Amino acid sequence: MIGVLGAGAFGTALAIALARHGTPVALWARDPETVAAINHTHRAPRLPGATLPDTITASTDIARVARAETLLLATPMQSLHAVLSQVASPLTGQRVVACCKGIDVTDLTGPTGVIARAKPQAIAAILTGPSFADDIARGLPTALTLACADADAGWRLQRDLSTPTLRLYRSTDAIGAELGGALKNVIAIACGACIGIGLGDSARAALMTRGFAEMSRLATTLGARANTLAGLSGLGDLSLTCTSDLSRNYRFGLALGRGTTFDASLTVEGVKTAEAVTRLAARLGLDLPICRSVAEVSGGTVSVGDAITRLLNRPLKEE
Numbered sequence: 548m549i550g551v552l553g554a555g556a557f558g559t560a561l562a563i564a565l566a567r568h569g570t571p572v573a574l575w576a577r578d579p580e581t582v583a584a585i586n587h588t589h590r591a592p593r594l595p596g597a598t599l600p601d602t603i604t605a606s607t608d609i610a611r612v613a614r615a616e617t618l619l620l621a622t623p624m625q626s627l628h629a630v631l632s633q634v635a636s637p638l639t640g641q642r643v644v645a646c647c648k649g650i651d652v653t654d655l656t657g658p659t660g661v662i663a664r665a666k667p668q669a670i671a672a673i674l675t676g677p678s679f680a681d682d683i684a685r686g687l688p689t690a691l692t693l694a695c696a697d698a699d700a701g702w703r704l705q706r707d708l709s710t711p712t713l714r715l716y717r718s719t720d721a722i723g724a725e726l727g728g729a730l731k732n733v734i735a736i737a738c739g740a741c742i743g744i745g746l747g748d749s750a751r752a753a754l755m756t757r758g759f760a761e762m763s764r765l766a767t768t769l770g771a772r773a774n775t776l777a778g779l780s781g782l783g784d785l786s787l788t789c790t791s792d793l794s795r796n797y798r799f800g801l802a803l804g805r806g807t808t809f810d811a812s813l814t815v816e817g818v819k820t821a822e823a824v825t826r827l828a829a830r831l832g833l834d835l836p837i838c839r840s841v842a843e844v845s846g847g848t849v850s851v852g853d854a855i856t857r858l859l860n861r862p863l864k865e866e
């Protein structure tokens with residue numbers, strides 16, 4: 548039995564993939580309507596079109612779901628600490644796998660840092676990489692990074708969570724994997740804004756490349772390995788998110804660039820993460836101009852046009 552906290556698009560998609568492969572899944576959702584829809588109609592409101600196997604059972608009882616030996620956390624990043632706080636158990640020795648992407652604006656740590664703070668006796672891991680929930684739910688081939696500082700636990704998680712179409716690569720660099728996943732969303736907003744305002748594909752390629760340099764600068768300063776950033780969780784997810792209209796972060800950026808409105812009910816992790824990254828960079832004395840621009844434009848203090856002018860007018864540098 549695997550427990551999944553969060554019945555949004557991603558939690559539901561992972562539940563479907565695992566259940567289809569023969570693993571029973573208990574899924575926690577906070578609202579009873581979602582639970583009823585899953586249990587009675589095998590449909591999930593956040594993943595329309597998907598039919599859920601009947602070995603997925605949904606519940607509003609977080610304590611029951613959290614008893615599973617392996618627990619996947621699939622709520623948005625900024626609610627991760629609050630959700631873990633609702634679990635009374637210390638989760639001692641349980642494998643707790645964050646499936647969200649971002650940096651907490653309160654304590655400026657990634658998902659495994661939040662797990663360590665809330666449940667220090669749990670084994671924290673992160674599952675991240677290029678993947679749209681719809682693709683996973685449809686059973687399309689997807690490759691992700693499963694990172695856990697505890698090598699043995701990571702090996703067991705890789706074995707238990709891989710399926711014929713969900714291919715997990717193992718790493719012990721949880722910091723590198725989670726920072727790649729968090730930061731690519733910020734760069735995707737920048738790329739969306741660049742295309743939205745009409746700067747074209749060459750400018751987007753420049754933003755992706757210089758954005759990757761910022762991702763690597765911050766992550767390696769915080770102890771990540773450079774080759775983790777070059778893997779699925781970093782470069783792989785950056786490529787997907789900065790180029791696909793299916794990405795909410797990219798589409799949010801497009802709306803910023805076009806000056807149009809964006810559906811506020813959608814999860815756009817890059818906004819709060821840009822804010823957190825800017826504060827983290829200031830604390831560490833790092834220059835991350837693209838991330839800072841995304842924070843300012845998303846926060847409404849600078850226009851897309853002014854941010855671009857400022858980026859282009861920076862002193863010339865060595866690559």
Ligand SMILES: NC(=O)c1ccc[n+]([C@@H]2O[C@H](COP(=O)([O-])OP(=O)(O)OC[C@H]3O[C@@H](n4cnc5c(N)ncnc54)[C@H](O)[C@@H]3O)[C@@H](O)[C@H]2O)c1
Nearest residue numbers: 554555556557593621622623624626647648678679680814
């Ligand atoms: N959707 C994808 O394709 C995808 C792919 C990879 C990773 N992710 C990551 O998964 C995480 C979740 O994204 P999603 O797409 O599933 O989001 P979503 O918007 O589809 O669903 C979020 C779910 O979390 C619930 N939720 C929100 N705040 C909550 C709180 N305080 N307490 C309890 N539940 C709460 C909502 O009710 C909703 O069911 C994000 O970090 C995202 O980056 C998503």
Ligand SMILES: O=P(O)(O)OC[C@H](O)CO
Nearest residue numbers: 676677678794795796797
């Ligand atoms: O829709 P987004 O922008 O949250 O992207 C979804 C996944 O993170 C892509 O890997």
